[in-house]
Amino acid sequence: MESKIFQVDSKKDDIDVSENAKDTGSSDGGATEIYIDPVLEQKVMRKFDIFVIPQMVLLVILAYLDRSNIGNARVFGFEEGIGLQGTEFNNLTSLFFVTYVVFEIPWVMSIKKLGANRVLATAIVCWSVVTIGFGFVKNYHQALALRLLLGLFEAGLIPCLTFLISMIYTRQSQAKRVAALYAGSAISGAFGGLIAYGIQTMGDRHGLSAWRWLFIVEGIISLVIGGIAWLTMPKNAVNAWFLNEEEKGLMRARHQRDAIYKGVEEFSWSYVKMAFVDPFIYVASLGLFCSSVPLFGFGLFLPTIIKGLGYDSLQANYLTIPVYVLGTLSLYLCSWVSDKLNRRAIIGGTISLLVVIGYAISVGTANGGAGFFAMFLCAAGIYPYNAILLTWVSNNIKPDHKRSVSVPLFTSLANISGLISSQIYPSSDGPRYITGNSVSLAMEFVAVLCVWGIYFLLRRRNIIKEAMIAKGATDNGKQGDRALDFKYTL
Known part of the structure; x- marks a missing residue:
């Protein structure tokens, strides 16, 4: 076996790799092929799976708990407790997305500058303090101010974590890890229902209503973590604290080998322009926008929807648990198959049909059992679609700096849907909430069409590149993923 020597400068984060590599004999004069021991590489990836992915999932669970607990609090007195009227509750859920959308790109760009540990820890501590503050609000305007702050501090979490995953794992193995993030959101729904059920049965304590304790307890947990x-x-993929010097060198060499990024690491505004003018980002954003209407509506209003099926408020909270469990299992299975086959379109475009069927059932019948079954179908399709689409976009963006703008741009445009999803389930539309379920159905159908729009766009780009290569072309005058040497994952 040939020897490998990694020269690692632990004081800086840019790539600096030197190794005894074999000469490829190419005409460029001395090109070398980086060889990495696959056994050692697998060992390093296991370390990231053990030390990083569980932390990411935990952060997502906490974020979604602190974001959606307002939906659990609603069914046992939040609105009456602070005197909300009309559509004020819906305003609280929707205006959260104003700051959430605006601050996504700055959060992700800060990861490259400051490191994941500092950025993510700062964000979670800040939103935890805001969550605790919800336990002491007295009126609508105080609650609104806190929801805007919560959106600001939670804004970068999912795109930051997705960007970090794209820096660690190969394109063929990212879907399972991004799916873990969405599993966190589904698991948070189950935990949210369980925690809400426990706190609701606890009742008032020390002069504070049970719904206030819901915010305080969950906020304290998030603050500590x-x-x-x-x-x-x-801090980043190549200088993780749990890697030894040899493993850090491997990660630097692997960064080059996988061709995720080639060239200098200095930031240039040209990367921002590349992200903003790529039609792929906007077609994908439309798909995620449409699918996020049912995603956000499901997360915020599932207890409300179940209560509208004829169950009481206590049942509405604990009956969300099995729904989210099925959503988590479906998410893992679909993501595993997507990575195994290295196919995104066929999985995302098929599984989301379950959401269309689920909402069609809920709109078409008043039967409580059928409506509850429909929620299982919705959960089984909502989470896999969003996870696969986010992975798909991250797979097909190069270089790193373009990805650091493209991913949050893609998600921020999609998250504008929160302004819609928060308004389609007003109390006046109860108990069946036909309008909200109908809107979710229509949006998910458009999301299915967007999958195939993305597929044909990227397939056409691959065909054009293959035709140029077949004619002997070595350069098409474009950079990043639009360059001739990059093949899009379909």
Whole structure:
């Protein structure tokens, strides 16, 4: 076996790799092929799976708990407790997305500058304090101010984590890891229902209503874990604290080998322009926008929808648990198959049909059992679609700096859907909420069409590149993923 020597400068984060590599004999004069021991590489990837992915999932669980607990609090007195009227509750859920959308790109760009540990820990500590503050609000305007702050501090979480995953794992193995993030959102729904059920049965304590304790308890949990994350989350992929010097060298060499990024690491505004003018980002954003209407509506209003099926408020909270469990299982299975086959379109475009069927059932019948079954179908399709689409976009963006803008741009445009999803389930539309379920059905159908729009766009780009290569072309005058040497994952 040929020897490998990794020269690692632990004081800086850019790539600096030197190794005894074999000469490829190419005409460029001395090109070398980087060889990495696959056994050692697998060992390093297992370390990331053990030390990083569980932390990511935990952060997502906490974020979604602190974001959607307002839906659980609603069914046992939040609106009456602070005197909300008309559509004020819906305003609280929708205006969260104003700051959430605006601040996504700055959060992700800060990862490259400051490191994942500092950025993510700061975000979670700040939103935890805001969540605790919800336990003491007195009126609508105080609650609105806190929801805007919550959106600001939670804005970058999913795109930041997705970007970090894209820096660690190969394109063929990212879907399972991104799926873990969405599994966190589904698991948070189950935990949210369980915690809400426990706190609701606890009742009032020390002069505070049960719904106030819901915010306080979950906020304190997030605050403690956020402080720990500063110490346990790695700064970046190549200088993770749990890697030894040999393993850090491997990650630097692997960065080059996988061709995720080639060239200098300095930021240029040309990368921002590349992200903003790529039609692929906007077609994908439309798909995620449409699918996020049922995603956000499902996460915020599932207890409300179940209560509208004829169950009481206590049942509405704990009956969300099995629904989210099925959503988590479906998410894992679909993502595993997507990575195994290295196919995104066929999986995402098929599984989302379950959402269309589920909402069609809920709109078409008043039967409580059928409506509850429909929620299982919706959960089985909502989470896999969004996870696969996010992975698909991350797979097909190059270089790193373009990806650091493209991913949050893609998600921020999609997250504008939160302004819609928060308004389609007003109390006046109960108990069946036909309008909200109908809108979710229509949006998911458009999301299915977008999958195939993305597929044909990327397939056409691959065909054009293959035709140029067949004619002997070595350069098409474009950069990044639009360059001739990059093949899009379909």
